[in-house]
Amino acid sequence: MPDLCTHVCVAWLLTRILRRIEHYTTIFLIGNALPDILSRPIYMFKSDLYWFAIPIHTPAVMFLVSLLISFLFDCKERKQIFLILFSGTMCHQFMDLFQKHVGSSPYFLLFPLSWKGISLGLFWPEASLFFLPILVLLVLSTLLFKRRFSVMK
Amino acid sequence: MLPVVFSNSYRTSKIFILLSVIFMLCICGYLNNPEIRYEECLSNPEYFDGTIIEIKRESKVGEVKNHYFQVIQGREKLIIFGETNCLVPGDDIRVTARFHKDGKLELLDYYIPKLRKFKIYVSFLATCLLIFLFLLRYRFDWENKIFVKK
Numbered sequence: 329m330p331d332l333c334t335h336v337c338v339a340w341l342l343t344r345i346l347r348r349i350e351h352y353t354t355i356f357l358i359g360n361a362l363p364d365i366l367s368r369p370i371y372m373f374k375s376d377l378y379w380f381a382i383p384i385h386t387p388a389v390m391f392l393v394s395l396l397i398s399f400l401f402d403c404k405e406r407k408q409i410f411l412i413l414f415s416g417t418m419c420h421q422f423m424d425l426f427q428k429h430v431g432s433s434p435y436f437l438l439f440p441l442s443w444k445g446i447s448l449g450l451f452w453p454e455a456s457l458f459f460l461p462i463l464v465l466l467v468l469s470t471l472l473f474k475r476r477f478s479v480m481k
Numbered sequence: 482m483l484p485v486v487f488s489n490s491y492r493t494s495k496i497f498i499l500l501s502v503i504f505m506l507c508i509c510g511y512l513n514n515p516e517i518r519y520e521e522c523l524s525n526p527e528y529f530d531g532t533i534i535e536i537k538r539e540s541k542v543g544e545v546k547n548h549y550f551q552v553i554q555g556r557e558k559l560i561i562f563g564e565t566n567c568l569v570p571g572d573d574i575r576v577t578a579r580f581h582k583d584g585k586l587e588l589l590d591y592y593i594p595k596l597r598k599f600k601i602y603v604s605f606l607a608t609c610l611l612i613f614l615f616l617l618r619y620r621f622d623w624e625n626k627i628f629v630k631k
Contacts, residue, residue: 430537
């Protein structure tokens with residue numbers, strides 16, 4: 329997958345474009361990072377648990393995780409939190425689709441209905457690191473522009 | 482009108498049910514995954530002759546010789562026959578290999594994720610930044626046991 333920084337930067341830029349979710353930027357960013365934050369550490373520390381962790385990185389389980397996390401928020405904004413969080417996870421899954429893999433894809437979008445790995449196979453996972461400086465610059469530019477704009481107001 | 486599923490009624494039960502379903506799906510993945518392992522192939526070599534196996538989980542290059550190299554995955558050490566140019570002991574590696582009924586693994590394809598460690602550090606930084614951003618905007622209300630905006 330692209331590194332988490334790339335996921336977060338792209339998510340940030342999306343929140344600038346999609347004004348409707350700007351109010352929940354942090355939640356959307358967390359949603360974008362959630363699949364990797366929850367699944368990767370498990371099998372990095374104990375490789376035997378790889379197949380225990382992989383279902384976490386699927387839309388079905390992320391749907392349930394988003395619902396679960398929404399219950400940690402006030403009931404008035406719970407539905408909104410769930411929708412933003414789940415959208416973030418789907419944005420992450422979408423970006424992961426572009427990756428190349430040796431052998432089959434580890435992204436089982438149809439789990440638990442199917443173990444078919446789905447991937448477009450366009451770039452290797454570490455390729456995102458070469459684009460990261462540009463993304464970070466773009467994010468910093470939007471922050472700077474926003475600050476100057478509010479000062480001018 | 483708040484949908485029933487998002488209401489506060491039976492909140493603890495809903496959380497418990499969701500956790501249970503997530504855990505069961507993970508167990509399902511652990512028990513019913515499509516991975517074919519080398520030990521499985523060795524248990525029935527005739528049946529698995531020609532099967533392609535994937536070695537991708539936290540696997541590293543071990544010894545490198547002229548016509549074969551070792552892949553270390555946890556405590557397992559696998560010998561794979563094939564081209565060994567550009568392989569350096571200690572590198573992370575992802576491999577697909579064909580199993581032959583004599584027990585040999587024939588290299589089909591491999592990938593060395595050279596920047597994997599750097600990617601992990603960058604991802605760790607991003608995680609810390611997200612936690613910081615979240616705590617900047619939300620605090621935990623211990624009375625109601627929910628996160629609320631500051």
